[in-house]
Amino acid sequence: MGGSKITRNRERPVTMDTSGERPTPYSPTEIEPRWQDRWEADNAFHAAEDPERPKFYLLEMFPYPSGDIHMGHVRNYVLGDVLARFKMTQGHAVLHPMGWDALGLPAENAAIERRVHPAEWTVSNIGNMKRQFRRLGMSYDWDRELSTHHPGYYAWTQWLFLKMHEMGLAYRKGGLVNWDPVDETVLANEQVIDGRGWRTGAPVEKRRLDQWYFRITDYAERLLDDLDRLEGWPERVVQQQRNWIGRSEGARIDFTVEATGETLPVFTTRPDTVYGVTFMSLAPEHPLIDELIAPSEHGARVMPEIQRMRTQTLDVRMDENADKEGVFTGFHVVNPLNGDRVPLWVANYALMDYGTGAVMAVPAHDQRDFEFARKYDLPVRVVIQPADAPLDSATMTQAYVDDGVQVNSGPFDGQPNRDAIANITDHLAANDIGEGTVNYRLRDWLVSRQRYWGVPIPVMYEDDGSVTLVPEDDLPVAHPRDVEFTGKGGNPLARDEAFTNCVSPTTGQAARRETDTMDTFVDSSWYFLRFTSPRFTEGVFDREAAGYWMPVDQYVGGIEHAVLHLLYARFITKVMYDLGVSSVDEPFQNLFTQGMVTKDGGKMSKSLGNVVAPDDLIERYGADTARLFSLFAAPPELDLEWNDAGVEGCHRFLHRLWRVFDALLPHTADAADYDANTLTPDERELRRMTHVTIQRVSTDIQRRFKFNTAIAATMEMVNHLQGLAGPFTDNQQALLRESLEALARLLGPFAPHISEELWTRLGHTQSILRSGWPDADPDALAQDEVTIVVQVNGKLRGRISLATGSGEEDATAAALADENVCRHTDGKTVRKVIYVPDKLLNLVVG
């Protein structure tokens, strides 16, 4: 073999290498199924508890089995798969399970349209999606598969309901609820987006119904406080939850209804303005209206108007540009601080959902109250004066909401309003006419759904209407199988007498079963706990298994669940913690929210006709190309715009990778180890390139989630190797072998099938998953010579090559020997030298 220089061969590209080996074509359709079978046969992704190794619980939000996975799924699950395989290769005990959020309306709609039972439809979808996941090469431990529609799962969802009932956290109450007219069921507040149902987009109506609720508001403070502990969560998700919980500090103030003497409490964040109250506004839904006003002499006059306000749809009511409307009730209330008698109004801008449903109106210091007062010619009384320009209630054109000094405020006159807030709050408490309180925007979670394909709520009603819980031993309360799905007449469960008729376990008398099912968000609020012991029959999950695996080290999913699923899951985990079954009270240590997949600038959707089907993609290019593209085209947190040419590019890269191995493998067949001390500069450079790539890929995956740049680094490495041509010395062969082995392992998480295949062709018999992750050798990363950038007055004027670690004097001397640098320094004095060793030299001249 010849010289020690590695030649870059331009005339003879590697594909034309004439070493005698016949090139083998890259054939994903042959390779991929073979490796999928092998992984399955080897039980390669089995999650085993092992105290010797660090554990890693990786979870992606499980899908609703709608029938086919779409590109959004592919992206989400490939992201997770990269991390799982990375951790597996590093030798962690990895739990990477998959399951099905299998209850929900599409199954029922399919039952109506196609006369197939929701269970059958669901199970068949699951089968298809599982096949698709397998084709993508996902590293799931299918032994732990679970589905929320399975009795072995939902029995424990029902158990959770019973426990929450015992704890006083599940309760039934009547009230105004959000009704989705398309899905024909009620919705929780979180599930109404801009006045529309989150699934259907239909404008939500208000109905007065008796429904089951979970008392999430009892956990508001903890849910809010513990957000501070979620350092591994994106700030915007934390912010959204903080917004949603909506804590505000203020005071309750008890006004009195003049006619009856009964107390009418209000919530305010501005107790300092209480002396400025000139009227009171009730929400149109306020109970006092039906109790007091409707039957009164004023009823006939005001009720039609109130009824009209009540029927305004939510999106009209919530539009802040909408006209403020109101009607005087004829009644008055008394201000407990100054004894003022002020008129009681009903106003459409007062919300029954917030505070107490009654607002003390201070037009001088609240913009909404101001507009209302001007419209209906109600008095404006200034009680806070700014320091500069005193306010005049007659000429004000808007409310003054900033700080100032109290006036017209009795004993509090002259105090800065900030002090008055505290002093008036103390005064309220001392006189038993109110107190400092904290109010939350968060409402209790309405969990009843008037649908069949959910978890039946395990309660029954006695003749007298009282609630009896189904005994734990009788769980699960299962769905009746022979049910007709007509799409008419509401919940099929309610029409099924065999289901509704039951016998009370306490009285032995006939009773009526609850026919509402639970919100499917309840099912998905604890599945991550169940994955730790999915077949456990002695309890909701095995406390020890959960203790080992929880919390989820990395959770991956869509941003759309920032408040919905992610808030509910935190709540239920805290409930499980309080029940003593979970050892953690926050489920997800780190959260990653990936961007959408778009095409032609919009979200991929059937209605837009811009859907790319994963099956077609795999058919044409193979799973590795599909995986690579969904990782490479954009950083994972940003939206990914689909681009067919980009897919081709990734496919070409895999072909190139394959050819590089084809060309170089024959030269590494019997490579021994190299001697790092006898390498030529070129050889050291090859070695350095290998180790730099190892380092880049490792940190990009682990620390930065930058899979796009990790893949770019491996592309650079392939580009570099592609330019090499033999013959090679022994040292060079050993170096090439090191490069190829590193390359195969670095690509393992991204393109697992081709990587396994190349790993095998390198002579290994074990899966690449057991190969260990390569380490970057710091010694190999060191350079003998570095390029130093030379600036003159901060502008780039030249580059010099110096031995690593050279001092400022040497660098300056070398720089001043550079022709172009001299052109800019000649005739000037060097006033200052900034030297960043091994990087940059800046000569400041003048």
Add this chain to the structure above:
RNA sequence: GCCGAGAUGGCGGAAUUGGUAGACGCGCUAGCCUCAGGAGCUAGUGGGCGCAAGCCCAUGGGGGUUCGAGUCCCCCUCUCGGCACCA
């Protein structure tokens, strides 16, 4: 209105701590190979000036700090997301 994220070539995007702006990929141009190519390979590819060496401009706009700013500070514009008649 409040909160948060962002704006870099023809496009997707790099730039880890204030230190070579545009890695990698797409697209495009030229050439090679080929019966042919939609395959593969080689070279080039931010704008302007210049025969060239090289110089100037350039990270949404305007100021500032610094030897040096895509990166830090101030002001502005626009885009996206969340909350919003929340008392």
